[in-house]
Amino acid sequence: MAGTGRVKSVRPLPMSRRGRQAGREGTVPTPRAHKVRRVAAIGLSVVVLALAALSLAGVARTHRAADTVARSAGLAAAYDRAYDAVKDEELSERQYRVRPSPGVLSDHAVAGVNLLTALADIERLGTAADRDLVRRVRTLHERYMAGAAALFAAADAGDTPEVNRIDREVTDPAFDEFTREVRDANAAHAAVAAENVQDLRRVESLVFTTTVTGTTAGLLLVVALALVATGFQRRLLRQAADSEHQAHHDALTGLPNRVLFTRRVTEAAASGAPASVLMLDLDRFKEVNDTLGHQYGDELLRQVAARTTAALRAGDTVARLSGDEFAVLLPGAPPEAALVLAERLQQDLHRSFVLGDVTVDIEASVGVAGCPEHGETAEALLRCADIAMYAAKEAKSGVTLYRPSMHTDDSSRLLLLGDLRRALDATDQLTLHYQPKVRLSDGGLHGVEALVRWQHPTRGPISPAEFIPVAENTGLINRLTLYVLRLALQQVRGWLDGGLAIPVAVNLSPRCLLDSELVRHVTGLLREHGVPARLLRLEVTESAVMANPAQATATLTELHDLGIHLSIDDYGTGYSSMAYLKQLPVDELKVDRTFVQHMDTDQDDAILVRGAIELGHNLGMTVVAEGVEGTAHAAALRSLGCDIAQGYHYARPMPGPDLDRWLQEQRAAIPAAAG
Structure with missing residues (x-):
């Protein structure tokens, strides 16, 4: 009995120890467990640090790209102002040929100052290449201004052949050269802005992918950080996209501006397919601004833009070039088809516009030019459409297709205007006849x-x-x-x-x-x-x-x-x-x-x-x-x-002295003049 008791008293002890030891082996870390934990901790730290580093790198890269886009947008805006100033100089030059006056000279001088101001901004914001371009443009502009001064002097003297020679040999070549320089540089900076926007999108995609991976691993902190970084990058992307959009679109109507429209016309002309350009100008738009105010004028321009876009085909481009001047690109449309579209557009614009509590009726003059019939470059097509538009405005015909003879007609009109202006300054050319x-x-x-x-x-x-x-x-x-x-x-x-x-x-x-x-x-x-x-x-x-x-x-x-x-x-x-x-x-x-x-x-x-x-x-x-x-x-x-x-x-109508004699001859038959 005692032996049996000893066995019972001794055997449970070892079993109990083994059980307790086994329990302790399941809860106490082993060297392998410590290694796993260290690896996990190191891995977590590495992931956190990698994500943080990637986020910081993405933010830094995004900042750089956004700065580049903003600088490119600023340069594009400066180039756009330079281009507008150049066009204003050309317009003032043409107006002076038509109507020499100190006011036109003043407008020409203001346009020159605006150009030099824009060039100074380009020099400040741009690269070494931009500064080289500014130096070239200033040199060309000085040559142009010298030619323009000679042209104005010839216009003042009434020397039309000399005016035409200077325009052909001096001012037009210089103008075309520095216009091309400004346009090409503007397009280059727009391309840089677009490239940086693409870079921003790539960075955003990389950060987003990494963020998804971190989320899967349960790294809530990293997810929060990534979300913040992603939101920041998205805002920068939107800002960059907005800057790119503003560089190529009109702020008032949202339509493409002259830079984007010219690029699309160039692409259409280079495709080899037929295309047409419409130049559209609102008649008496100045009356709306002067009578109702600029707020109504702006609303009218927005409605004209919307109605013009709705009247055309899905693939056509409507642009606002300046003021009340719009342009339309009709890819694939020969001039004959463009005329039909232009007449339909003009009819749509003749319907009343409701501007708040005011109803306004306007008319539009449209010029049509086709590629390749009238020109194979954007500059040539826009110039021909512009000439046709002014011919339509003068003839009050609504829509006019460009004809080469319009160059001659325009020259004759300029000569007649100059002669009429001088006749008003003379004392013996303009007289009155009187019809009873x-x-x-x-x-x-x-x-x-x-x-x-x-x-x-x-x-x-x-x-x-x-x-x-x-x-x-x-x-x-x-x-x-x-x-x-x-x-x-x-x-x-x-x-x-x-x-x-x-x-x-x-x-x-x-x-x-x-x-x-x-x-x-x-x-x-x-x-x-x-x-x-x-x-x-x-x-x-x-x-x-x-x-x-x-x-x-x-x-x-x-x-x-x-x-x-x-x-x-x-x-x-x-x-x-x-x-x-x-x-x-x-x-x-x-x-x-x-x-x-x-x-x-x-x-x-x-x-x-x-x-x-x-x-x-x-x-x-x-x-x-x-x-x-x-x-x-x-x-x-x-x-x-x-x-x-x-x-x-x-x-018949007769001079005053002849009317006196006629009255004397008729006095017997005609009673005294009415009072």
């Missing part, structure tokens, strides 16, 4: 209409139909109108001194009605010559009034309040609004000659003339029939109740 207006009731003289005539010193007589439209499309028409008013009032003063009170009528162009100084000028001329306002009549066309009814009505009301009589000229040829016609302070309606001349043979014309006479009388106006050339016309008009007649049947 006769009362149909008794044959008495009602008044006269003043018509300008030009006797060119070398070309002889130049028809008003040739030089009036040229003046109308420039600011010269305002000066010409004041010149005619001065001569007409001088003649009225002479007649008054001779005992005759003969009312004289003078035509006002649409541009004159938009001149805020018109009323002041007319008042001053009446006072200067001592002529009663009742002896002056101003004639305006329907289209001139309807171009801007509110402003036209305000101007005409001021003139009427002075005591000046007002007429609606060429009635029936425009688009009238009865609502505005009855509100206008006019007392005379002139029926256009195109209806009067055929009223005795064309029943439709006779009906139109009768309707115009009845309308005028119902509105309390005197009615004048123009183009009366025979006894039958006079008799028919008299039977319809027309008040006044004017035409070759009574007298």
Whole structure:
């Protein structure tokens, strides 16, 4: 029993020790476990340090790339300002050829200063290559400025052949060379910005991949750090992308700017496929800015951009080049197809624009040029489309396809403008002829209409139909109108001194009605010559009034309040609004000659003339029939109740002295002039 007890008392002890030892072997680290932990700890530390180092390296690299993009964007903006300044210099040079004046010279000088300022910014921000380019451009610009000075001197002297020679041999080559330098450098910096944006994207991808790996390993701290770094990089990416976008797009409309548009036109021209360029300019956009304010003008430009984009195809490019000038690239479209698209676009733009609480109607002039027919480079296509656009604006045709002869037409117009400007400075080239207006009731003289005539010193007589439209499309028409008013009032003063009170009528162009100084000028001329306002009549066309009814009505009301009589000229040829016609302070309606001349043979014309006479009388106006050339016309008009007649049947337009003799010859048959 005792032995058995000993066994029972002794054997559990070793078993118990083995159990406790086994338990301790499962919880106490072995050398291998310590090694694993050390490896894990080292691995974790390495991962954390690697991720931190990678993040820091990515951030540093992102900073460098972002700085490069920002610097490239700044350089692109400086180059863009330099390019705009160069274009402003060219525009001022062209304007001086058309209209030499100190103001144009001042604009040219300001453009030169802007160019030098932009070059200074390029020199400050750019590399050694940019500074070399600045030195070359300054040298070329000095050569250009010397040529421009000689060109201006030749223009002042009226030496057109010398102007053309300097333009061809000096200014144009220099201008084209430094324009190309600026454009190519701008494109290079835009490419650098794009390359750095791609680099930023690669860095972001690497950091993101590493972050995902760290997240899988449970490194929450690394994940947080990576997320912060990723967010920071994304912000930098967005900033870089924004900088790149701003360097190639217009801030107001979001459309491509001149740099991006020129690049796309170059690519389209190099592809070998047909392509066309549209140059679009809004007519009377300045009136919107001047009348409603720049806020409305900006909104109009945004709506024009949206409507233009919506009217074209998906692959076309719409760009805003400057101000109210837009351009369209039509890849794959020959000129004939481009004309169809341009006409459709113009129709869309003729629909009213709602600008807040104001509804505005505008018109657009579009020039079309095709590749390779009219040019094989972006510069040539833009130049040809620009020339066609100005031809459309001058002819009021809406859309015009470029023709090589337009270069010649443009030169002739420039020469005519220069000659007309000099004629206004002379004292013997521009004169007035006066055509009598006769009362149909008794044959008495009602008044006269003043018509300008030009006797060119070398070309002889130049028809008003040739030089009036040229003046109308420039600011010269305002000066010409004041010149005619001065001569007409001088003649009225002479007649008054001779005992005759003969009312004289003078035509006002649409541009004159938009001149805020018109009323002041007319008042001053009446006072200067001592002529009663009742002896002056101003004639305006329907289209001139309807171009801007509110402003036209305000101007005409001021003139009427002075005591000046007002007429609606060429009635029936425009688009009238009865609502505005009855509100206008006019007392005379002139029926256009195109209806009067055929009223005795064309029943439709006779009906139109009768309707115009009845309308005028119902509105309390005197009615004048123009183009009366025979006894039958006079008799028919008299039977319809027309008040006044004017035409070759009574007298052709004649100089003032001839009118005096005509009055003496008619005195027995014609009563005294109306007062």
